[in-house]
Amino acid sequence: MRLALHRSLTTTLRLSLLSPPSIRPISSTTPQPLPPPPPSHPNPRTLTPHDKQFNSWLDNLKPGFTPSDVDAALKSQPDPDLALDIFRWTAQQRGYKHTDLTYFTIIQISVKCKRFGHAQTLIDEVLAGACPPSAPLYNAIVRFCCSRRFLFNRAFDVYKKMLKSDEAKPSLETYTLLFNSLLRRFNKLNVCYVYLHAVRSLTKQMKASGVIPDAFVLNMIVKAYSKCLEVDEAIRVFHEMGLYGCEPNAYTYSYIVKGLCEKGRVSQGLGFYKEMRGKNLVPKNSAYMILICSLAMERRFEDAIEIVFDMLGNSLAPDLLTYKTVLEGLCREGRGNDAFELLEVLKKRDKMMNEKTYNTLLNGLILIIKIAHDEIAAKT
Numbered sequence: 001m002r003l004a005l006h007r008s009l010t011t012t013l014r015l016s017l018l019s020p021p022s023i024r025p026i027s028s029t030t031p032q033p034l035p036p037p038p039p040s041h042p043n044p045r046t047l048t049p050h051d052k053q054f055n056s057w058l059d060n061l062k063p064g065f066t067p068s069d070v071d072a073a074l075k076s077q078p079d080p081d082l083a084l085d086i087f088r089w090t091a092q093q094r095g096y097k098h099t100d101l102t103y104f105t106i107i108q109i110s111v112k113c114k115r116f117g118h119a120q121t122l123i124d125e126v127l128a129g130a131c132p133p134s135a136p137l138y139n140a141i142v143r144f145c146c147s148r149r150f151l152f153n154r155a156f157d158v159y160k161k162m163l164k165s166d167e168a169k170p171s172l173e174t175y176t177l178l179f180n181s182l183l184r185r186f187n188k189l190n191v192c193y194v195y196l197h198a199v200r201s202l203t204k205q206m207k208a209s210g211v212i213p214d215a216f217v218l219n220m221i222v223k224a225y226s227k228c229l230e231v232d233e234a235i236r237v238f239h240e241m242g243l244y245g246c247e248p249n250a251y252t253y254s255y256i257v258k259g260l261c262e263k264g265r266v267s268q269g270l271g272f273y274k275e276m277r278g279k280n281l282v283p284k285n286s287a288y289m290i291l292i293c294s295l296a297m298e299r300r301f302e303d304a305i306e307i308v309f310d311m312l313g314n315s316l317a318p319d320l321l322t323y324k325t326v327l328e329g330l331c332r333e334g335r336g337n338d339a340f341e342l343l344e345v346l347k348k349r350d351k352m353m354n355e356k357t358y359n360t361l362l363n364g365l366i367l368i369i370k371i372a373h374d375e376i377a378a379k380t
Helices: 002-018 049-060 067-075 080-091 100-112 116-127 135-147 149-164 172-183 189-208 215-227 231-244 250-263 266-278 285-297 301-313 320-332 336-349 355-379
Strands: none
Touching (some): 067 080, 067 100, 080 100, 100 116, 100 135, 116 149, 172 189, 172 215, 215 231, 250 285, 285 320, 301 320, 301 336, 336 355
């Protein structure tokens, strides 16, 4: 046992003498210090750019700030979300309450920057009594509701509140917004009659409240009656315009002419056309074309052709249907040569007539002439 242990120690000593000693490299750099111990309390939350900007704006609001100070801060803030944060923070401060001025500004900012959900929430607060009413604020709400299709009825609810209010009575701006919103729905004849009652009621309430309409509002009323073919009512409003210090313009006459022609009172429509041209007023494209077609269908081709040339002379051009109504009407009356001659004249005068339109009109005339010849041959 002792002999074996002696042999093992001898072998280990020999190996250690034969193997080279391990050399540790000497570092030329200074030994790194130990890391500091972790803090005993957590780090404070890092402020985001939004937080820093919010805090800087709050620093501008001196203690005891007023609604005018808040209004100035909101108007100076380009970020709508930050403006809303300032609006909400100031509302929570003791001794401060938002007014119609600050609500008006924040609603305008929200709508302009397309924060429609925020705007609707703010409007709900106003209507619930968060601030005193005022005409500018309520008109801003009506404007927003009229611009959003699903809030159409809400606009009239606000209008009814204005009628009952002493501080926020409807103004000309209110009626302009409501009439304009109604007229946008006059796209089909059966729908027009549904909203015509609202136009009548609104007109009566406007007069009863002492609001003097301008030409724009009166034109919308004329347009509403004309589109519903209530042309006598439209003409009555037309004659009342002078009582309000307004002159009928090209829109007024155009609505009247269109309504009369659609009602079948073409001669009266022609009379209004001549009256407006005597005042150097130029009808709208649609008024020109419906008058031309109505005259052609009544076989008053000379009048129709004269108005076509007047239209071209005012840098306006009839559409394909209007041209076909006049030219093919001449052919059916046995005036084929006049129709072909007129087509060539129109091609020269109408700079907007392309080759396709010209060929379509020409082929239509040729077809009508051929059908007429075939009918004559069949009779003989």
